Amino acid sequence: MTQFPNIRVDGFLLDVRHWKTVEQFADHVRAYDPQQTLPFSRTAIGVVYHHTYRPLPEQWIGARSVESIARFYRRRWGWGAGPHLFIVHGSPDPNHDGIWQMTPLNERGIHAGSCNERHYGLEVVGDYDREPWPEPVERLAIGTGAVLLDWLSAPIDRQTVKGHRDCGSDKTCPGRAIDMDNVRQLLQSRLNRKNSVEAYTVDSPIMYGTAPGMSIEPYVAYLSRRSTAYDAESVRAICAAYRDTCGRVGVDWFLALAQVVHETAGLSSWWSRRPRRNPAGIGVTGETRQSRPKDGTWQYDDRFRIWRRGNAFAEWFNTTERTSAIEAHVGRLLAYALTDADTEHRVDLPEGIRIMRSEQRRLIAEALQVRPLPEEYRGVAPTIGGLSTRWAPGATYADRVVAIANEIGRLT
Numbered sequence: 001m002t003q004f005p006n007i008r009v010d011g012f013l014l015d016v017r018h019w020k021t022v023e024q025f026a027d028h029v030r031a032y033d034p035q036q037t038l039p040f041s042r043t044a045i046g047v048v049y050h051h052t053y054r055p056l057p058e059q060w061i062g063a064r065s066v067e068s069i070a071r072f073y074r075r076r077w078g079w080g081a082g083p084h085l086f087i088v089h090g091s092p093d094p095n096h097d098g099i100w101q102m103t104p105l106n107e108r109g110i111h112a113g114s115c116n117e118r119h120y121g122l123e124v125v126g127d128y129d130r131e132p133w134p135e136p137v138e139r140l141a142i143g144t145g146a147v148l149l150d151w152l153s154a155p156i157d158r159q160t161v162k163g164h165r166d167c168g169s170d171k172t173c174p175g176r177a178i179d180m181d182n183v184r185q186l187l188q189s190r191l192n193r194k195n196s197v198e199a200y201t202v203d204s205p206i207m208y209g210t211a212p213g214m215s216i217e218p219y220v221a222y223l224s225r226r227s228t229a230y231d232a233e234s235v236r237a238i239c240a241a242y243r244d245t246c247g248r249v250g251v252d253w254f255l256a257l258a259q260v261v262h263e264t265a266g267l268s269s270w271w272s273r274r275p276r277r278n279p280a281g282i283g284v285t286g287e288t289r290q291s292r293p294k295d296g297t298w299q300y301d302d303r304f305r306i307w308r309r310g311n312a313f314a315e316w317f318n319t320t321e322r323t324s325a326i327e328a329h330v331g332r333l334l335a336y337a338l339t340d341a342d343t344e345h346r347v348d349l350p351e352g353i354r355i356m357r358s359e360q361r362r363l364i365a366e367a368l369q370v371r372p373l374p375e376e377y378r379g380v381a382p383t384i385g386g387l388s389t390r391w392a393p394g395a396t397y398a399d400r401v402v403a404i405a406n407e408i409g410r411l412t
């Protein structure tokens with residue numbers, strides 16, 4: 001943390017501080033007990049997100065930007081305080097990126113009319129009327145909000161997490177492109193991850209687990225280096241499609257991708273190459289034939305002029321009606337994790353997290369159409385450990401998947 005005690009604006013609650021990362025900000029906040037930090041943090045219940053519209057990140061010059069905005073608020077509107085934090089990524093000097101404090105966290109701010117009384121003001125620097133937060137901005141904005149909400153022991157809901165426009169303002173702030181339901185979902189995922197065991201184990205759940213708040217970048221980097229069949233652009237598209245497909249049905253995509261890495265030797269195996277695109281040994285039994293078999297699903301290996309049993313997919317993710325590789329994989333994982341009865345139950349997930357039961361049932365049906373699953377395997381893998389000896393032979397199958405997830409996520 002860097003402090004700027006010499007920056008003062010008469011009549012304005014200004015205490016300029018700078019943290020470069022969410023982790024540094026979290027260390028700062030955790031050093032205080034909200035109940036002992038008078039007066040505002042005892043009454044605060046949540047956060048309000050804003051965008052600055054102007055300045056843009058490329059206009060941001062650090063402490064001097066905070067000072068000039070404070071002077072503007074004081075002179076133009078007579079305010080004695082402002083928003084608490086400014087969140088910026090993309091300033092001309094990268095040393096100016098991060099989290100900037102304007103009004104101290106123990107003081108009531110001025111930023112959102114009726115919400116001032118009970119909410120912290122978080123200004124995301126930039127104009128988000130046209131495009132949503134780029135990923136680095138999202139990571140900072142969600143991370144910062146999650147630190148404050150966690151510190152306040154606040155739940156994530158419509159009362160605790162608001163956009164400025166939800167506070168009776170006719171502005172579009174925090175930007176037309178910012179969906180506050182999505183923001184709440186990202187915050188919840190981030191807090192779930194923080195509050196769960198950091199590293200995966202064979203007892204980690206396949207469903208509703210820790211991954212939604214994590215970034216695909218570690219997988220993109222790992223697979224781009226490793227794959228002999230797919231370039232970086234394809235790898236990125238595949239990873240993003242895993243995250244999105246799993247996200248809709250509640251499967252832990254970080255584990256699903258670890259399984260891909262394990263099954264395909266990092267998208268290099270013969271089965272994973274185009275035109276087969278088999279991501280996880282689906283239907284692969286090791287059987288071979290010299291001539292084309294009359295029934296079953298077989299692929300021709302022209303290197304050895306031999307037929308191999310197993311499934312192939314016309315595409316990784318959906319552009320047509322046909323079941324894609326990722327749908328078949330994720331649907332199969334769902335079938336291992338859930339029984340049909342499970343897909344009828346309501347699950348009590350935090351507000352803001354929406355799992356589509358109908359989408360779960362659709363993916364299971366499609367995946368089992370591609371390759372049937374014995375009835376006794378339905379619901380045997382609520383945790384990843386349940387896949388050992390069942391998805392593939394080997395009592396340590398899940399251990400290897402878990403080790404890959406932890407290695408790529410640097411969780412251990």
Ligand SMILES: [Zn+2]
Binds near residue numbers: 049050051164174
């Ligand atoms: Zn605003």
